[in-house]
Amino acid sequence: MALYNDKVMEHFMNPHNVGQIEDADGIGTYGSPVCGDMMQMSIKVDENDKITDAKFKTFGCGSAIASSSMATDMIIGMSVEEALELSNKKIIEELGGLPAVKIHCSVLAEHAIKAAIYDYAQKHGKIYKGLEGFD
Numbered sequence: 001m002a003l004y005n006d007k008v009m010e011h012f013m014n015p016h017n018v019g020q021i022e023d024a025d026g027i028g029t030y031g032s033p034v035c036g037d038m039m040q041m042s043i044k045v046d047e048n049d050k051i052t053d054a055k056f057k058t059f060g061c062g063s064a065i066a067s068s069s070m071a072t073d074m075i076i077g078m079s080v081e082e083a084l085e086l087s088n089k090k091i092i093e094e095l096g097g098l099p100a101v102k103i104h105c106s107v108l109a110e111h112a113i114k115a116a117i118y119d120y121a122q123k124h125g126k127i128y129k130g131l132e133g134f135d
């Protein structure tokens, strides 16, 4: 059986939303305590608290790339509060599954999104639930 399904491979080979938003409203970095890989996430948020763009860069493995590609696709169009509820489980579900040893790579994507939202919240004097532990 192949380790990675077609959807994961597709996002790994042709990742969406790679890079950094130049005039980002929030930018955050998160390092995985499991493997030491890093991810940077930048987001653009409009006046209604809606995420209009998201981009990521990672020093991480293929699963981290596929997870962030999927995660950025998912949060574009969401409100900040909806994006804060995006768990790594939902990212994995949307990818159609990840091998057990690669679950933490999707956690990296979830936390990088939270780190970017934390930065946005700080800069705009906003308070959201779900950002505990990011200060």
Ligand code: FES
Pocket (backbone or CB within 6 Å): 035, 036, 037, 060, 061, 062
């Ligand atoms: Fe090698 Fe994450 S530890 S890619």
Ligand code: FES
Pocket (backbone or CB within 6 Å): 032, 034, 035, 036, 037, 060, 061, 062, 063, 064, 102, 104, 105, 108
């Ligand atoms: Fe750590 Fe994938 S091995 S992010």
